[in-house]
Amino acid sequence: MLFYLKYFNHDVEKLHELISFFFEKIETENPATFTTSLLPAWYSTTVNRLEKLESQLTHFLSLSKDDKTAIIKAFSNGNIIGTLFSNKTRRYAHIPVASDFKKTNADGSFDNSIEVFLNELFVDNLYIGQLGKKDSTFSKKIGCNLGNHFIGLKDSHAVSNEDFSLCPFCGIEPIKMINSEGRPDYDHLLAKGDSLFVFSSINLKNLVPIGDHCNGKKSSQHLLYSDKARTTRTISFYPFDATQNPYELYHFELICKEYPDYSNLWKGKWEVNIKPNVSSNRRIADKIETWNRVFNIKSRYEEYLEIHGKSMLDKILRTIDSSKPDLLMELKSELNNLLTKVYLYDYIFISTEEGLIPKRIMIEWYLKDEAYLLSYLNFKKLMPANQININSTLFE
Ligand SMILES: [Zn+2]
Known part of the structure; x- marks a missing residue:
């Protein structure tokens, strides 16, 4: 959880x-x-x-x-x-x-x-x-x-x-x-x-x-048994635990399975993994496993990215000034701004900002993949001719 x-x-x-x-x-x-x-x-x-x-x-x-x-x-x-x-x-x-x-x-x-x-x-x-x-x-x-x-x-x-x-x-x-x-x-x-x-x-x-x-x-799964017949006992995050919140104990890893481009309407295909911050911590790994087994979290976040990734980027593009000479820099600066000021990895943001986790990992991926951002700016006809990335023209 x-x-x-x-x-x-x-x-x-x-x-x-x-x-x-x-x-x-x-x-x-x-x-x-x-x-x-x-x-x-x-x-x-x-x-x-x-x-x-x-x-x-x-x-x-x-x-x-x-x-x-x-x-x-x-x-x-x-x-x-x-x-x-x-x-x-x-x-x-x-x-x-x-x-x-x-x-x-x-x-x-x-x-x-x-x-x-x-x-x-x-x-x-x-x-x-x-x-x-x-x-x-x-x-x-x-x-x-x-x-x-x-x-x-x-x-x-x-x-x-x-x-x-x-x-x-x-x-x-x-x-x-x-x-x-x-x-x-x-x-x-x-x-x-x-x-x-x-x-x-x-x-x-x-x-x-x-x-x-x-x-x-x-309703169709047990939190404390990994099977319906209750033969294998397991452990789980407990909602009223008073210790460190779960989100402080693990991190998310996003793998791009299919690059978002023209062929898939810029949705892409994604794999989300959830890993304990201390990799040897078997108890946290077991609790993550229960969380995912019962609530199907990884698949839900993966689909969330397919559904919301493109519109999220479109909305961000609407907020930046397209007359600026270096649009890529403008875009990256706005993405950084979102990570550090809007989608904070902190209780009040995580508990009230819908989809904060998938939004954050998507933004982190955008920031790591400059070629993708350039290709998307190009697709949106926002890049001046002299900044068009050669690879990105392949997507059109
Ligand atoms: Zn829920």
């Missing part, structure tokens, strides 16, 4: 905390019956009851001691999100899923009742029915919802001059504008569907705003 977000504390975290609180009570007090004293105080002091949740927690208490312990352990191990993203050692190799709870009874019959219960509790009721719904009973109880969380998250970034308006995973698509377009999608980093990572379905540390396209790409 391109940049990290600051984790933002907000009342919508209370739903996940309610479950943590309840499980802790079960472990320490082992009660036989459900009462609201097993829930945090805010639950009883606010209006309305989460009736379905109360009945599900009552059902939980009726499960065997072993089943209760196993569920609480899975909940605890499945919610150390930041650790799971950077650690794939044996201890963290398996991330608990609801389907772990399928079992065969003593009489040989198949039993998925706990698996079904976990999906109903965490996904159907708590996420879809409560946290994900704007006017749910939970929203009414705490007086806010995920939309308010998004506004708070945005504002907290604006306050510290690290505002963002782009998808942090790609930087080439905007995050929806909440008032006119609706709340942006929140991606479950660990997917909640298909009987998978249900335990973190309402944990805000597992939920991050994302662009529509990246969200679509992500």
